[in-house]
Amino acid sequence: MGTTASQLSKESLSEYQSNPFKERICQVFSTSEQKDGSLTFEDFLDLLSAFSDSATLEIKSHYAFRIFDFDDDGTLDCADLEKLVNCLTGETNDAKLSSTEMKQLISNILEESDIDKDGTVNLSEFQHVISRSPDFVSSFKIVL
């Protein structure tokens, strides 16, 4: 893969162009100083090991939390959740949630997972919710 100085930019990960989280994944695993989301070989290895079969639930939920945290502030607040839902639903008008539905959905989410009632979901609350869904580990997987 070249010398230690070679970087993998977002565009070359062509296989995952269709993944809705492609940019966030690159941002999370990138350790470059320019913050442009490019990956060195070690970053790429980190990415693959986090998404592999042998990663534990804790590692996966840690990285999932960082991927979902769009503004990188360490908690999932309403704006993050809204971006998450928009990422996962369609882009056309009828495949989007209306703003009332969105508000209802976000309040449901917070009601379910916000244990200390501070209006945001932090890492431990997120991990608590994740541990209750048995299929998270098997779907948070990329196999080359």
Added chain:
Amino acid sequence: DRIQAIRDLPMSFKEKKHISTKQTLKLWQGAMKSIGGKFGTSVLTYFVFLKWLLMFNIFSFLVNFGFVTIPLLVYKQTPNISQNVNNVPQNVTFRGLEILTGAGYFKYTVMYYGSYSNESLVGYNMQLAYFFTIAVYMVLCGISLIFMAVNFKDNYVLADSASNSAWQLLCTWDFSVTNEKAVKQRRNNLCVQLKESLSEMAQQERITVSEKLKHYGINFGCWLLSTSLAFGCAASIYYEAKTLLVPFVVSLINLVIPLFYSLFNKFEHYSNVFLKMSILSVLCYYWMSKVPAKGSGWESMVGQSLYRLVLFDFLFLMLGSFFGEFLSVIGTKLIPRMGVPEFDVARNVLELIYSQTLAIGIYFSPLLPAMQILKFFILFYLKKSQVSLTHNCQPPRRSGRAAQMQTIFIFLLFFPFFVGALSIVAYTAWLTPSKSCGPFRGLNNSFSAVDVWIGDLKNITGSQWVVEIYNNVIRSEIFYFLITLIIVIIYILWQVTNGRKELIRRLRQQIVN
């Protein structure tokens, strides 16, 4: 330093070339990857299970062929053939129809139990080999079914009743889907599901008591209807079991009734398995009670029936998938509102389990795994085309709603297998093998082969300990004691896990408060 470590790995250029060929040698790896990319993890687990069953059957076929059939073939070639070996009579030739009925020419070949001799060939004890090979096969089959089912349960989406929650829907985005159309499809689906769950939550506050009662009443009525249907089918099989028509009828029932049951969405899985279990147990009972009275070579008759069952099961599976595809393609063109059909993973997995359970008949027809190999191989390509042809195959909408489904699912998976295994055990312990054919002719029951062997072992000085173990452990009451001890230990462990779960729940509540 990490990069240095990787570069130090001792891989020469030749070995790197070999890596790519090794990948092509793995069966179906490219196909599985594309299926996973388009349809996601749950459909992929079905195909992984199918591939695993195929490998298992190849392995068991090789084992059986090696230990049981090859010695017999070798024996047939040697010049000192005694009268005990059944040769093909002069007037029976191979006609094409045998493939369908399994009778006629096949009766005299190594396909069935009947043509295996009971002589000892050059120190190789045929009876013992047959008995132990089949026993080992059954044990391996059981263990691996348990193993696979536990794996399958973990991977497949069998969430608990909180599966409606928005978080569950959001966090289980399937990262292995890479096909762009599939991704778009899933996103649209997710949107629909989120909207549905929102409206359902709003609705749940409005259900009254009378509506709930009506709900329960309907459920009970459906259950009653389905069990009576199952009993009716079982009874009809019992009365018709003499004819060639049995496997045809059985497979027809297996095909038609599930479609009928899919109208009552809730009980679909249990009803299907219940139906299949009852049919299989009726057949087992019929074979054990009525057939031995008939005459010589009845084991071969049973072997033939099993062969026909397997064959018809396969034919009907093929028909079923063609039929289903055809219907769905027409249906979507005529009634666009009906929505695109889904590939019901659970139902297909249960069908696979049923097909594999039929392989219990290996006792009567040692080469049955060969048929299974062919069947599963063709089935893979069939199901692959079915999955891709139901265009835009959707991920399953309702992922296992019933709250109790987890433990019941596993239980239902193994019950048919245990029924079959128990009946085989009952057969070896109690029924007399037929006198004129098969490797156990002349003995009181099949298990006496082991008795005879132990008797022989007494004369060999080195193996006294085997005789000791056999006499003191297996034949005496200690055996039952050991079994009960094991069951008690399992029960205790289960209770401990339950207690721990309760503890975790209470601790969580404390955190919340």
